[in-house]
Amino acid sequence: MDPDQMARGMSASYPVIPEDLADVAPEDFVAARDALAKALKAEGKVAEAAEVKKLRKPTVPQWVAEQVRRHHDDAVEALRATSAAVAAAQEAAITKGDRGALKEATADRRAALKKVGVAVDQVLARNGRPATHREDVLAAIEATVTAEVSSGVFGLRDDLPLPKKKEPSKKDREKERRERERREDEARAEIEAAEARVRRAREELEKAESALAAVMQRHRGVEGDA
Numbered sequence: 001m002d003p004d005q006m007a008r009g010m011s012a013s014y015p016v017i018p019e020d021l022a023d024v025a026p027e028d029f030v031a032a033r034d035a036l037a038k039a040l041k042a043e044g045k046v047a048e049a050a051e052v053k054k055l056r057k058p059t060v061p062q063w064v065a066e067q068v069r070r071h072h073d074d075a076v077e078a079l080r081a082t083s084a085a086v087a088a089a090q091e092a093a094i095t096k097g098d099r100g101a102l103k104e105a106t107a108d109r110r111a112a113l114k115k116v117g118v119a120v121d122q123v124l125a126r127n128g129r130p131a132t133h134r135e136d137v138l139a140a141i142e143a144t145v146t147a148e149v150s151s152g153v154f155g156l157r158d159d160l161p162l163p164k165k166k167e168p169s170k171k172d173r174e175k176e177r178r179e180r181e182r183r184e185d186e187a188r189a190e191i192e193a194a195e196a197r198v199r200r201a202r203e204e205l206e207k208a209e210s211a212l213a214a215v216m217q218r219h220r221g222v223e224g225d226a
Contacts, residue, residue: 017055017058017066018036018052018055020032020036021033021036021052021055022066022070023067023070025063025127026057026058026059026060026063029057029058030057033052033053033055033057034053036052037049037050037052037053040052060129060133061133061136061137061140062140064120064123064124064127064129064133064137065137065140065141067123067127068116068119068120068123068137068141069141071123072116072119072122072123075112075115075116075118075119076116076119076141076145078112078115078116079109079112079113079115079116079141079142079145080145080148080149081112082105082108082109082111082112083109083112083145083146083148083149083150084149085101085105085108085109086102086105086106086108086109087149087150088105089101089102089104089105089106090102113138113142116138116141116142117134117138120134120137120138120141121134124137
């Protein structure tokens with residue numbers, strides 16, 4: 001068994017399957033694994049036989065993801081390339097303020113991801129697997145490709161040198177101060193106007209209450225006389 005074959009795998013959560021077993025359906029995996037281990041042991045490859053024997057049966061999503069990688073590698077490679085382009089564009093946007101390429105790179109990656117989705121659909125249909133596995137498979141492939149092109153949060157390397165924040169000039173600070181004072185003056189004026197309206201409303205209420213009291217005083221006893 002080629003060591004490079006053992007090194008391949010969709011992600012850390014997906015088992016690394018040797019070439020001899022890569023296309024074996026999950027239902028047949030255990031029997032095929034044991035047969036391969038037995039054959040390797042018979043050839044004197046005891047260590048390799050032991051490694052094969054340790055392999056666990058892949059889940060259906062794991063197996064489908066491997067089938068996409070093996071038989072639709074062009075789609076996966078396109079996603080890898082466009083993801084790398086997005087990572088580079090994001091770094092340029094952060095470190096250099098260049099946001100021009102980011103929109104285009106993101107659109108290209110979205111199109112590549114759509115093609116991977118088509119490949120997943122084809123593998124599911126070709127092998128009689130339910131479409132309910134689609135999102136799990138697609139998410140696993142996307143996560144693995146993302147991890148391959150960037151070690152940190154997608155598009156941002158852990159050691160990304162961030163640009164230093166530019167200190168505002170004296171002119172900018174003065175402009176900001178005047179703007180802040182203008183907003184504070186407007187706020188004070190608005191508060192004072194509101195307080196004045198409240199005072200006028202209270203005065204009007206007091207006048208109305210006084211007028212009501214006067215009317216009641218004039219007509220006191222009228223209802224009793226009636």
